């Protein structure tokens with residue numbers, strides 16, 4: 001549906017994207033994650049046809065989005081600044097877009113209710129808060145079924161309620177199976193919504209997989225609760241297996257397995273005649289995986 005193949009983007013002599021390749025298919029909800037300046041917005045601009053790759057290929061439904069208005073029209077997007085007209089009311093904004101999209105005008109009230117703006121539908125958007133404007137921008141996505149949706153920082157600057165509502169709205173959109181790519185620094189939000197992850201550092205993709213595999217790949221943290229106080233000799237012996245910390249009050253050993261297997265760790269503890277109460281894998285988050293990759297990248 002949408003693909004980038006061996007894309008390189010240079011601004012002058014500076015290469016900001018290096019050999020970027022990925023696909024967006026039906027049902028994909030891709031988290032596009034990377035630090036400031038990694039190249040996320042540049043990638044998005046290439047997909048939206050706002051920039052041309054220096055080398056490589058970008059295709060949106062078999063067409064080049066830079067030269068095809070038809071390809072660009074198939075994608076709806078939400079950028080970090082609200083894409084609504086300040087001098088129109090909320091209702092007028094959606095009416096304008098529904099005419100542009102040839103969508104049904106009689107859906108507008110329901111959509112305004114969905115994004116919790118029905119009560120202020122006749123107020124000028126210039127009187128809205130940033131969160132309200134962002135909700136109105138997202139409301140546009142419900143006017144028609146776009147072929148793909150791209151979001152760059154959709155929840156940036158929103159308060160807790162705004163974030164929760166936007167997350168619920170995006171989750172609802174994911175049910176349509178429309179391919180989506182969401183770039184955000186809010187890894188917790190992304191983990192709730194996305195089913196694929198692409199990590200980009202310094203213009204290069206360093207990891208790309210399903211969210212399940214990505215989280216599995218990071219799940220090397222264990223919490224071992226023992227019955228007795230751990231002697232220093234034990235903690236020293238565990239260092240070669242990735243010992244990270246010990247909570248003496250709870251008699252809890254945290255270990256990030258670097259070498260060996262968990263069975264070897266159990267042996268080491270048993271040799272000290274210490275009884276193990278429980279062993280649990282600590283749930284990994286997208287944030288943990290990101291931190292790990294970032295460390296590797298530095």
Ligand SMILES: Nc1ncnc2c1ncn2[C@@H]1O[C@H](COP(=O)(O)OP(=O)(O)OP(=O)(O)O)[C@@H](O)[C@H]1O
Pocket residue numbers: 011016034035036037038039040041042043
């Ligand atoms: N028009 C431009 N001219 C020159 N350099 C640019 C231009 N646009 C972006 N860059 C540079 O390209 C790099 C990638 O920028 P980009 O905006 O894609 O990063 P990002 O991952 O979206 O960052 P952020 O998380 O801060 O939004 C940065 O070093 C940026 O300074």
